[in-house]
Amino acid sequence: MSYPEWKTGTTTPTIGVFDSGFGGLTVLRALVARLPGARFAFLGDTARLPYGSKSRRTIARYAAQSAQFLVNQQGAEFLVIACNTASALALDAIQDAVPVPVLGVIEPGAEAARAASRTGDVLVIATGATVESHAYAAACRARGLRALEKACPLLVPLVEEGWTDHKVTAEVLRIYLNELNAEAVAQGMNPDTLVLGCTHYPLLRPLIERAVPAGMRVIDSAEAAAEAAALLFNGRAQVSNEAARPGQVRCFATDSVEKFERLGSRFLNQPTGKVELIDLGG
């Protein structure tokens, strides 16, 4: 796996974490748990979400502006793109826009799928734009896996409605996963691994675990990305090993701070603290 080089002289490096909304807080949660000595600046570009229904050109412009804020204004020395759509469509644009290493969620997700799958056949659920990019299929193919991807556009709104343990959500998951399985069978595949290719989906993990066939492994790309970042850091940086401190996480949003604070704590699994409103223009 080719991940970005990263070196720092500080013991409390600042890691920038970026998402179109607050779903990426599931990645931040996993990062905080693994890197208790780091500082984090999280930006949710909530004025322009969702990226999942927009074009590559637009997503690249928005993501580059957001990355520049984290590096230039917040001093981030490393960026984690905690957004599958931006990772799929704009990783190159972000790397061109900032002088620090950038890690997306697609490659770690595909790597975790490779480690988990015995049959080599993998299913991926994600937003429309992530699926249309076929970024997961390409990352899986590069690892000798076959991947079948499916857009599940109702899952993000269901999570944001708070219906994470609701019969309607269970039914929607059943419909989506049945369609995906039927398509896999029609293509002669024997899938044994399901990748959650959207940072909202970890909140549906209990429902998803109940909906998949017995024995299917469920891979969370948020966890996989945090794991990859932690490996990089522990190998290269002198990250302090203290417990999480107040002020360790600062959250920024381009709009709807109140909604971010209200819903974000469910994703971060702790209060987000005061979310700071910023203006990226547009």
Next chain:
Amino acid sequence: MSYPEWKTGTTTPTIGVFDSGFGGLTVLRALVARLPGARFAFLGDTARLPYGSKSRRTIARYAAQSAQFLVNQQGAEFLVIACNTASALALDAIQDAVPVPVLGVIEPGAEAARAASRTGDVLVIATGATVESHAYAAACRARGLRALEKACPLLVPLVEEGWTDHKVTAEVLRIYLNELNAEAVAQGMNPDTLVLGCTHYPLLRPLIERAVPAGMRVIDSAEAAAEAAALLFNGRAQVSNEAARPGQVRCFATDSVEKFERLGSRFLNQPTGKVELIDLGG
């Protein structure tokens, strides 16, 4: 009802119709049916949708830019804001931004509810931002009606998924409408009218008609706005009475033209034609 003054010297005036997405095509459809002699320029600000989850300040900026495009670039002599959220939160900002009359969907929707209701108690379903603005409640109150509003954030994604005649959508509607009715009863209301306060909802009208109690009137704010516009035009302008012609409708979008063309025809009830991509910045 105080509607904008409007005069024109031309027999084929251009009417600008604006929405954050393509839901407003349901208003355009109703306008085309009533004003066959007019030309229409429709703009969907699809790069920045949905407005329904954003703040008043952001919505006002986006809507003003969109209105200026229709007036300054497309020569619109009259604007219909075919978006409940923008009508609720940004009508003043739009009126300040352009020198032509502007009609929103809220006032016509409330006026139609006044005409329909015998008990004076009205229910409204809409997006989160429309409900939080309480624009329908205020417009109803000004007409002597009591209104109870409910945000139904899953309905737009369900329409866009194409599940307009689907058991999951029927179940979601049942849940939302039961919650709304229970709240109305708790408040001592006796509602007999339901306002569809979002331009996506007319596509759910058959399911909604089956879900509401017998005798409840369903008011479509898209139809009501088109009716109000047609009354204004037929009173004031020499609109030609010919049948609809090719080229009568031009559609513009700020992103995702392909999705607009694919889904838009369901809302417009005829092909959208080639949708032209424009850049409003941001």
